[in-house]
Amino acid sequence: MPYELHYWDGLQGRGEFVRLALEDAGAPYIEVARESKKSGYGMNAMMKILDSKTEPHIPFAPPFLKDGELIVPHVANILLYLGPKLGLAPQNEGLRYVANGLQLTIADFVAEVHDTHHPLATDLYYEDQKDAAKIRTRNFLDKRVPKFMGYFERVLKQNPAGDTQMIGDQTSYVDLSMFQIVDGLHYAFPRAMKRFGEQYPRVAALHDAVLQRPNIAAYVDSDRRLPFNESGIFRHYPELDQDA
Incomplete structure (x- = not known):
């Protein structure tokens, strides 16, 4: 079923x-x-x-x-x-809870992405809160992205099994979720993310490695993969983007 x-x-x-x-x-x-x-x-x-x-x-x-x-x-x-x-979770039960903790941290980050374009209220249109969105986004790009991405970079660096996965020695759902947030950041803030690979090389390499997985590559190229758009979480508003 x-x-x-x-x-x-x-x-x-x-x-x-x-x-x-x-x-x-x-x-x-x-x-x-x-x-x-x-x-x-x-x-x-x-x-x-x-x-x-x-x-x-x-x-x-x-x-x-x-x-x-x-x-x-x-x-x-x-x-x-x-x-x-x-088959996308560590076999060790304890590490499964570590993976869940990482996923919850990703959820925290996703909420902050959402708040860049809806900083005042979710039931207001973006156009009703553009000035607040500009302030919120500047703080997000200057402070919050480095805080979260710096943390994820350290998680990769300090993984005892190697820096090509977030946890353990095999690809997990956490790695796939990291791919999505990096992809989304590049869509929403292309100018601000120009130096992403230099600043967070392990996170960038993880994104690229996930994209090379056969089933993910096929999915991304298919019509099952919906495009990013300005009704989702990752939205591209040029006035919110800034130079790296």
Whole structure:
């Protein structure tokens, strides 16, 4: 039975972190909101779960994964669940929690990316908070990117198994998620990221290595990979970008 991934149609967003793991492993899955209503899926199927008055374990928001009758919400939680099943988590149980901690740190970073274009309120349009967004983004690029990327660079450098993976000696879902945030940063802030490879060589090398994985390369070149756009988390507004 294929996994069912529930996320907003037309967006990479947080759902992309789950997609990358499923695609890399070649696992069968259904992108529920993108399926035709005739198939019994579609956006209505996702909203039926979110709005359910009887489902005992309703998720707060997408993404969430449905595996049979089990519903698993939140990106880091989904990947903690999927990682061992897909061969994308350390075999050592203790290291699985370290991997989860890294994924939660990635989630913190993703929230800060979102706040560059929505610093005041998520239900206001970007155009209603552009001045605040410029201030927030300058701090993000000057302070927060170096803090997070410097940390991830050290994690790679200090991995006892080598600096080509975030944890352990094999590719994990954390590595795939790192690929996504680096890809997203280059889309959103191309000017600010011009020297990224010089500043964070191990993180940049990890991104490139993930892109060379056969299933990821095929996915990125396929129409299953939704393009970045200005409705997602990583948005390119030229007025927010700055020179490196």
